[in-house]
Amino acid sequence: MRNEYPRPDFVREQWKSLNGTWDFYEGLRAGKLQIEVPFVPQSRLSGIGRTLTSDEILYERQFTVPREWEGKRILLHFGAVDYRCSVWVNGQCAGTHQGGQTPFTFDITDFLNGVEEHLRVSAVDYLSDEGIPRGKQFWKDRGEFIWYTQSSGIWQSVWIEPVESAHMEWMHFTPDIDKGTVEITYQVSDHTPAPFLIELDIRFRGSQVHTGVVEGKGKRGKIIVDVFHNKALCGAFHFTGWYWSPEHPYLFDVSVKLKDGECCCDSVETYFGMRKIHVQDGKVYLNNQPYYQKLLLDQGYWKDGLMTAPDQEEYAEDIRKAKAMGFNGCRKHEKVEDPVFLYWADRLGFLVWESMASFWSFTPQGGTAFAEEWSQVIQRDYNHPCIVLWNMMNESWGVPRLYDNRQQQHFARSMYHMARGLDDTRLVIANDGWEMTENDICAFHTYKHGEQDEPRQQERFRAGVRSLEGLSGLVERPLFAEGFSYEGQPVLLTEIGGIAIRAEHTGGGAAEESWGYTGADSPEAFLEVYERLIRDIYDSDLLCGFCYTQLTDIEQEQNGLLDEMHQYKADADKIRKINDSKATTGSFSTVD
Structure with missing residues (x-):
């Protein structure tokens, strides 16, 4: 059961999980079943585990509000519900939300009866709508080889927490390692009386870095804290030991109190990392040093939970195993991941390219839904130092005429500029794979590295990854959309590999059910192919990193480094x- 605090970068002491057993109905007239939230009904862990035949599903449960919360405002939080939902408390509509990847909150105080409360959630997932952002969830013919089982309804945690009428709504931390400062922007609730006080306590590895109180007068405000106390000017090397990186995931812990005079209205625990990512001279720089990214494509699927990990430790274990294999990050694929995963990536030191679920057919309505949800993703995940890049569309999904259609080009470019406008501290890719428009990185996909018995194709790959001209012969579509060309950005192969170790050698399904872009007959043979592939990539002076497909086996795809139970295959x-x-970076100092 998923009972960890669901929002670990904005923690309040008092809260109550509503995960667990709910009543469930498929359609308005269906019989009652039992479901384990937050697992989707298509998953085994939900207790149902079957394909749905209705677009609409209903959830119901009873809950009580702890007596000690009396007099507080009660907030009801949903991590994510796919796709459109309405929420009723004691028969009254508390609110609606659209978007299967993003969180939402309702103040339900005025709907409570103070005894046993009735909660009802109606979720509608339009299974045949090609304009909905759904990523790799199939929506039509299951025979299409790249799609996975659908995930409908509640798939992240549900919980309640008490707050005063005056409370913090969010805080964003923007580090500047060159100045040694962090800019803190915040928003308080509408009923916060002005002037109010914000008390900050910032600690680094147990030692106090800053404490202070500032006065606020409006709904939003800004605080700048000199984290390095200007000593970085005379001890810059020492302060590199305060930076966040995969090698040294140093974090600053923050306690925030919102006060009305001497009265504490709200108390939140959070954190941030002093981290910088930028491009320069055709390379990616992390904390002002060139950094070679060795990423894994991570779909974020589990055999028994589908899009929802069975336990939060599964997120941490995936990261530990990826790092144990020598990878320093992941490219999330067609899914906005649970904040608990991002927390562990922050804590353990793992780069993340945050992704959005694509829609399939381009319409202005689908584009609007995508843009609205993507802006909410950036708002939700702004504080995580692990996220170094916003990675929106994939292989022209949703924009199939991107190469020469001006409308679709404008849409892709608008997504780039929107992300840049909302967060100018991270890199942005509008379309990953080919047909580049405006990107901070040229991100290309190719699986044409050659089978073991194809020496000519192997040589073609080896030569092709050394120049853009050579890459154009390895990538399935034009590298750049019509009217666009290379402008000196770093070049990365962001999907390569996909080598399937034949199932009979790994304890997986039948060999004929295994699928990968190429194959190997044993774990030992896989290592030979993998070494050749990585050696060819490392020999290229053009490439600044790669993303290997993929972390785990998923359903029909048997090309993971881990099997479908997330265990090593080699x-x-x-x-x-x-x-x-190949080294990933220059030297980093450590803080004793």
């Missing part, structure tokens, strides 16, 4: 030795 130490044959 020797992790040997994979790490191959990956470590």
